[in-house]
Amino acid sequence: MDPNPNDVANLNQEAAFQKLREWGYPITRRTIKYAFDRREMKPVRLGNGNYVxxxxxxAWIESRRQDGHYRAPESAAAQA
Incomplete structure (x- = not known):
């Protein structure tokens, strides 16, 4: 029985970044690097690499979802 291709941990940081950009997410390489470093994504460690x-x-994208309404605070310049 073959595993589900979406469950195979074969994306390193760069591949994860490229996949998210391909899906249309406005993400930076630094965001992905920090997510790996902080273990927000739980990678599989193979050799010297981390893979997701x-x-x-x-699941990581879904974990970033914020409940409620988000409204940026008005700047002092906008209030004057």
Missing amino acids: SVNDLL
């Missing part, structure tokens, strides 16, 4: 699956990326 497509499902790991989707």
Whole structure:
């Protein structure tokens, strides 16, 4: 029985960044690097590399969802 391709941990940091950009997410390489470093994404460690699956990326994106309404505070210049 073959595993689900989306469960295979075969994306390193650069590949994860490219996949998210391909999906249209406005993300930076630094955001992905910090997510790996802080273990927000739980990578599989193989050799000297960290790898995540497509499902790991989707779970990480979902974990970033914020409840409620978001409204940036008005700047002092806008209030004057």
